[in-house]
Amino acid sequence: MRRAVALLGLLGIVAAGVSLSVLPATKTTAASAGPRTFLIPASDGYGVADCISTASECGKIVANAWCEAQGFGKAVAYGVADKADFTGTVSRPAATEQPLSITCGG
Template sequence: MRRAVAFVGLLGIAVAGISLSIMPMSRPAAAPSEQRTFLIPASDGYGVADCISTRSECGKIVANAWCESQGFGKAVTFGIADRADFTGTVTKPTPAAAAEQPLSITCGE
């Protein structure tokens, strides 16, 4: 009786292992033509605002890394977000409000 139970248990483990090994590995990825814009607070604590807001080479690296972490290929555009994108208004910002504007990263292929 013990051998029969052990055999059934071993057979179950073998079947489960085989089924898990032949299952396709899926990775969440965006559709190839899909683009998405992310708004990131300028005071996020990581210090990436200087790179992204000046559109320097380090900004390109940070934006591409952000897009890759979200399942996209690379950054299409990045920089300071347009006020209409996050408030729905187009009035001129004050200098203090400009410092608080979020960063924008648009990810694509």
């Protein structure tokens, strides 16, 4: 009886191993190849506005990190968002809370 149970267990393990080797591995897919612009509130609480609003090396690093976290390559452009980017929103932000813009490329 023990041999039968052990043999069934062994066959189950072998069958599972074979099925896993036959199934295709899942691949992560990158975001769309076209550029995409993200609007980030200036008061997000992470201090992103301090770096993005200035054209410093800090802004470039933060913008590239944001794009990589969203599945894109590097940031194409970043800075304070143009009013045309967020017109028609429900609430109008104050001049001090103008959103930030990060455009990510493929």
